[in-house]
Amino acid sequence: MTTFLTFTILGLVLGSVYAIAASGLVLTYNTSGIFNFAHGAQAMLGTFFYWQLTVGWGLPVWLSLVLVVGVLGPLMGMLLHSVIMRGLRGVSDVAKIVVTVAVMLGTVYLSQWIWSPEESRTLDMFFGTDASVEVAGVVVRVHEIICLAVAVGIAVGLRLLFHRTRTGVVMRGTVDDPDLLRLNGHDPERVAMLSWAMGSGLAVLAGILITPISGGSLEANALTLLVIDAFAAAMFGRLRSIPPAFIGAMVLGLAATYVTAYFPTDWTWTGNFRVSLPMIILFVVIIVLPQDRLRGAAVRTRERFRVPSVRAALVWGAVLVGGVFLYSLLLEEPGITTLGLGMAFAIIALSLTVLTGYAGEMNLAPLSFGAVATVTAFHFGVTGSGLDARLTPWGILLAVAATAVVGGLVALPALRLRGLYLALATLAFGALLSNMVLRDTTEHTLFGVEFALFPDGTLIVPKPRLGPLDLSDPLVFLLSCTVLFALIALGLVALRNSGYGRRLAAMKDSPAATAMLGQDLVKLKFGVFMLSAAIAGLGGILMSSASGSVEGDNFGIIASLGLVMIVVVGGIGYVSGALFGGLITGAGFAVLIGTFNELAVAHPESATIFRSLGSIVMVATALIGMGVGKNPTGSVQDLFDGYRSLRNAKPVLFGGGALVAVLYVLALIGVFGAWTFSLITLVVAFALPAIGAKLMPHAVEATGGHAKSAEAAPGEIRDDEPYTDDLRDRLDRALGLPARTGDGRPAQTAEKGDVHALA
Structure with a gap:
C-alpha cells in the first residue's frame, strides 16, 4: 500500500506540472488558432534564465520567480504574438506549424549559445530535497506540495477567469466570433496577445517546477522535449477546454509513475516505454477523439505553387547533375563526402514534397522513416565484413519496401486526420520510434536468434554496391545520389502533372469535393503515405551510408523538425525546395559550423568570436523559418521569379x-x-x-x-491578382463575352475579325 501511495503522489505531482503546461497551450490555441510547438522551448529558456538568476548570480528564489514567471515569460509571449503569430492569417496549416517549430529551434540554438551544453547545470527543489512532510506514511517533499497547490490554484483561477470576469468572456468570444467582438468595441488581437503572455508564463512556470522532479539536470533538447509531453494532456480537451486537459494531465502523470512501479524489472524495455508513454497516449487520444468534418470548400491560402512541366524538370535535372559534377572537381574528398550527405538529405526531403506539397498531408518525422529503412538494411542487407562490407541492392529494396509498409501502417489509423492532428500524430510516431527502437541496445532472443535493434547505440552502415557500381568512392556516391535525386524529382513532377497528381491536389484543396466527385480518399492518402515513406527510407539509407555510422540522435525528432522547417523555407511544393532543404540541412550546416570551429582552433585568441558566429548562423536559420508567414510559397520560387x-x-x-x-x-x-x-x-x-x-x-x-x-501558368488568372482593365479584358475573353469600348462599356458591334477571334 505504501508503494501505491508513493507512486500515486508522484504521479499527481508530475500530472500537476503537465496540467500547468497544457493550460498554457489551450490558452494560446483558443485565442489565435495556432498550436504552439515552441511551448516546451519557452519553458526551457525561462528555466535557464531562472537558473542564471538563482545559481549563477545568487538572487533570491522569490525575486527570480517574479522576474522570470511574472516578467520574462509574459514578455516572450507578447513578443511572439506581436512580431510573428499575428501575421499568420491566411497561411496553410503547415506554414503555421513550421513557424512555431522555427521558434522552438531558434530558442534551443539561442540557449545553447548562451549556456554551453558542455557545462553541467542542476536545479534544486524549492526549500531543498530535505524539506518534506509525511502523509499516510509517505514522505512528500515541499516542492511536490507546491506543484500540486499551484496546479489546483491555476485550475480554479482559470475557471473563474473564463466564467466570472469580463476579460474571460472576451477571450471566449475571440474563439466564437472575433468579428462580432470587434463590433462590440473589443480588439481580438489584444486579447490574443494577453493569452500568449499568460500561456508563456505558464510554460516557464512548468519548466521551473518539472526540472527538479525529473532529476534537476538542465539540457536544452531534453527539457524542451520533456514539456512537449504536455501535448498529450492538452489533446484530452481537443485544445478547447482546460478541465479535460487537467484530467488528461493527471492520467498522464499517474500512468508514467505506475509503469515505473509495477512493470517487471526484468523487462529491459520498461524505461524506454515509460519515456515513450506520453507520445503513445497522444497518438491514441488523437485517433480516438472525434474529428472535424471534411471541409466542403477550399480554404484560400497565400501559397502559390507553380506546376513545372516534365520537359523543364528533365532539363533542370540534367543541369543539376552537370553542375554537381563540375563543382565536385573543386572539392577535396571530405567536401565531396559532405556534399553527398547533403544530396541524401535532399532525397529524404522529396518525401515531404509529394506528401505535404502535393497532397497537403503532414509529416513531422521524415527522418524516422529513414531510421526504419536504415535498421532494416543494417540487419538484412549487409554482406561482407570490415572494409569489404557493402550494402546489397536486394537489402536496399527490402528496406525500402519495409519502410513503405510501415508508412502504410502509420497512415491507417491516421487516415481520417488532417492538419494539426495529423502533424501531432506523426510527431508522436517519431518520438515513439526514437525512444523505443533507437534506444533499444540490449540483446533479445526470438526463435532462438539473438539480436539487438540498435546494437551498442551505433550502426555501421557501409556504402552500397550495385553490380559493377561501387559507391565506396565518394565521387561515385555523390554522382549516384545526384542522379537518383534527379530521377525521383522527375518522377514526382510527372506524377503531379498526371491524373493522380491532380487528384492529390484536389484532395489538398477540398477533401469533401474530391469525395463527392467519386474519389476514394482512403486510397489516395494510403498510397501517398506509402510512396512518401519509401522515398524517405531510400534517402535514410543513403544518408546513413554517407555518414558511415549513425546514432539514434541522427534520426531524432529535433533533426526531423529542422529538416521540415528548411524545406518549407525553400518551398515545400517544389522539388527545388527539397533540394534546397536537403543541401542546407545535410551539408550547409556542417560546412559552416565546421569552418567556424576550425577557425577557432587555428586562432585561439579569437575562438569565442568564431564559435559565436557559428551559433549566430544557427539562430539566423531559425529566424528565416519564422519568416515563412510572410513568404509561404518559399524562397527558391522568389529567386526563380527574379530571374524570370x-x-x-x-x-x-x-x-x-x-x-x-x-x-x-x-x-x-x-x-x-x-x-x-x-x-x-x-x-x-x-x-x-x-x-x-x-x-x-x-x-x-x-x-x-x-x-x-508569379502567375501559375500562361493564361491562368490568379485569385490574388489586382483587378485591372487588362485583367477584365482577359476575363471577358476567357468567358467569351463581347469586347469593351474605351470607356469600359460592352461593345454593341465588333469588327468581323474580332468576332472570329472571340469565336
Whole structure:
C-alpha cells in the first residue's frame, strides 16, 4: 500500500506540472488558432534564465520567480504574438506549424549559445530535497506540495477567469466570433496577445517546477522535449477546454509513475516505454477523439505553387547533375563526402514534397522513416565484413519496401486526420520510434536468434554496391545520389502533372469535393503515405551510408523538425525546395559550423568570436523559418521569379554567367578555393536580379517583374491578382463575352475579325 501511495503522489505531482503546461497551450490555441510547438522551448529558456538568476548570480528564489514567471515569460509571449503569430492569417496549416517549430529551434540554438551544453547545470527543489512532510506514511517533499497547490490554484483561477470576469468572456468570444467582438468595441488581437503572455508564463512556470522532479539536470533538447509531453494532456480537451486537459494531465502523470512501479524489472524495455508513454497516449487520444468534418470548400491560402512541366524538370535535372559534377572537381574528398550527405538529405526531403506539397498531408518525422529503412538494411542487407562490407541492392529494396509498409501502417489509423492532428500524430510516431527502437541496445532472443535493434547505440552502415557500381568512392556516391535525386524529382513532377497528381491536389484543396466527385480518399492518402515513406527510407539509407555510422540522435525528432522547417523555407511544393532543404540541412550546416570551429582552433585568441558566429548562423536559420508567414510559397520560387524578370535583360544574364565561369576557372587552377568560389557565386546569384533591375529597368519592367512572373501558368488568372482593365479584358475573353469600348462599356458591334477571334 505504501508503494501505491508513493507512486500515486508522484504521479499527481508530475500530472500537476503537465496540467500547468497544457493550460498554457489551450490558452494560446483558443485565442489565435495556432498550436504552439515552441511551448516546451519557452519553458526551457525561462528555466535557464531562472537558473542564471538563482545559481549563477545568487538572487533570491522569490525575486527570480517574479522576474522570470511574472516578467520574462509574459514578455516572450507578447513578443511572439506581436512580431510573428499575428501575421499568420491566411497561411496553410503547415506554414503555421513550421513557424512555431522555427521558434522552438531558434530558442534551443539561442540557449545553447548562451549556456554551453558542455557545462553541467542542476536545479534544486524549492526549500531543498530535505524539506518534506509525511502523509499516510509517505514522505512528500515541499516542492511536490507546491506543484500540486499551484496546479489546483491555476485550475480554479482559470475557471473563474473564463466564467466570472469580463476579460474571460472576451477571450471566449475571440474563439466564437472575433468579428462580432470587434463590433462590440473589443480588439481580438489584444486579447490574443494577453493569452500568449499568460500561456508563456505558464510554460516557464512548468519548466521551473518539472526540472527538479525529473532529476534537476538542465539540457536544452531534453527539457524542451520533456514539456512537449504536455501535448498529450492538452489533446484530452481537443485544445478547447482546460478541465479535460487537467484530467488528461493527471492520467498522464499517474500512468508514467505506475509503469515505473509495477512493470517487471526484468523487462529491459520498461524505461524506454515509460519515456515513450506520453507520445503513445497522444497518438491514441488523437485517433480516438472525434474529428472535424471534411471541409466542403477550399480554404484560400497565400501559397502559390507553380506546376513545372516534365520537359523543364528533365532539363533542370540534367543541369543539376552537370553542375554537381563540375563543382565536385573543386572539392577535396571530405567536401565531396559532405556534399553527398547533403544530396541524401535532399532525397529524404522529396518525401515531404509529394506528401505535404502535393497532397497537403503532414509529416513531422521524415527522418524516422529513414531510421526504419536504415535498421532494416543494417540487419538484412549487409554482406561482407570490415572494409569489404557493402550494402546489397536486394537489402536496399527490402528496406525500402519495409519502410513503405510501415508508412502504410502509420497512415491507417491516421487516415481520417488532417492538419494539426495529423502533424501531432506523426510527431508522436517519431518520438515513439526514437525512444523505443533507437534506444533499444540490449540483446533479445526470438526463435532462438539473438539480436539487438540498435546494437551498442551505433550502426555501421557501409556504402552500397550495385553490380559493377561501387559507391565506396565518394565521387561515385555523390554522382549516384545526384542522379537518383534527379530521377525521383522527375518522377514526382510527372506524377503531379498526371491524373493522380491532380487528384492529390484536389484532395489538398477540398477533401469533401474530391469525395463527392467519386474519389476514394482512403486510397489516395494510403498510397501517398506509402510512396512518401519509401522515398524517405531510400534517402535514410543513403544518408546513413554517407555518414558511415549513425546514432539514434541522427534520426531524432529535433533533426526531423529542422529538416521540415528548411524545406518549407525553400518551398515545400517544389522539388527545388527539397533540394534546397536537403543541401542546407545535410551539408550547409556542417560546412559552416565546421569552418567556424576550425577557425577557432587555428586562432585561439579569437575562438569565442568564431564559435559565436557559428551559433549566430544557427539562430539566423531559425529566424528565416519564422519568416515563412510572410513568404509561404518559399524562397527558391522568389529567386526563380527574379530571374524570370531578367528574360529581356540578356546582357545582365550573360554577364553574370560569364563572371561565374571566370570564377570557376580561377578556382579550378587554384587561384582561390572552393569555399571562396561558393560564397562569391551565391552573392552573384542572389544579387543579379537586383542588379538587372538597376541597370536595365525598362527591360525588367517589360517582363512584368515579379507580379507577372508569379502567375501559375500562361493564361491562368490568379485569385490574388489586382483587378485591372487588362485583367477584365482577359476575363471577358476567357468567358467569351463581347469586347469593351474605351470607356469600359460592352461593345454593341465588333469588327468581323474580332468576332472570329472571340469565336
